Amino acid sequence: MKVKLEHILEGMEMQSEESNSYLNLETGEIVIVSHEAILMAEDGEEYDHLPDWQQEEVKLAYAIVDSFDNYTSLPTSFDIHEYDMMERFCYSLPDHKKQDILLDSIRGKGAFRRFKDNVNRLGIAEQWYEYRDHCFKEIAREFCQSNNIAFIE
Incomplete structure (x- = not known):
């Protein structure tokens, strides 16, 4: 299977x-x-x-x-660590101004909402969702491999 x-x-x-x-x-x-x-x-x-x-x-x-x-x-969300994913995305940006804005937005309460708002405001929402999707796929692949589950891309 x-x-x-x-x-x-x-x-x-x-x-x-x-x-x-x-x-x-x-x-x-x-x-x-x-x-x-x-x-x-x-x-x-x-x-x-x-x-x-x-x-x-x-x-x-x-x-x-x-x-x-x-x-x-x-x-689960405990395994996925979406906050770390957001932080890694911030550091992956070549534009240091955008990087700083997003890094500031993920500090403290309401980080997910502020991050999403700023990603949209900065016009990089598509870039974020591609990055996020790639990370989720990697997690899914690792899950399958570590559980010896055959999968189809």
């Missing part, structure tokens, strides 16, 4: 603070499950009182918890 790198990337980007994406190592399917459902499965909680859509999610969480050898968690 070969997994499309594009699917890994989509799964990585679909995650949030409330959910993680997992790769089914047998089918290549990417699934997204809430932390709440995973906790319910880990604790062995009953779930037949939940709405049908939530029961399906908890069943999937049970499958992940009970057969963890068949699933692996995709890289």
Whole structure:
């Protein structure tokens, strides 16, 4: 089985603070499950009182918890380090004025918003998103290689 790198990337980007994406190592399917459902499965909680859509999610969480050898968690924001990515992008810019503006914008609270605003204001948004996409692809490739997952670009 070969997994499309594009699917890994989509799964990585679909995650949030409330959910993680997992790769089914047998089918290549990417699934997204809430932390709440995973906790319910880990604790062995009953779930037949939940709405049908939530029961399906908890069943999937049970499958992940009970057969963890068949699933692996995709890289999360803790693995991706988007702040470091932004900082590396700043240093990659040949224009020192733009570099300084962006480096200042990533300091302190609200760094992500200020960075995005300044990237747009400086007219280098496309350059940033290409850089970010390249970094995400590298992370996805490294994930596949370190987990012995065959992939297709």
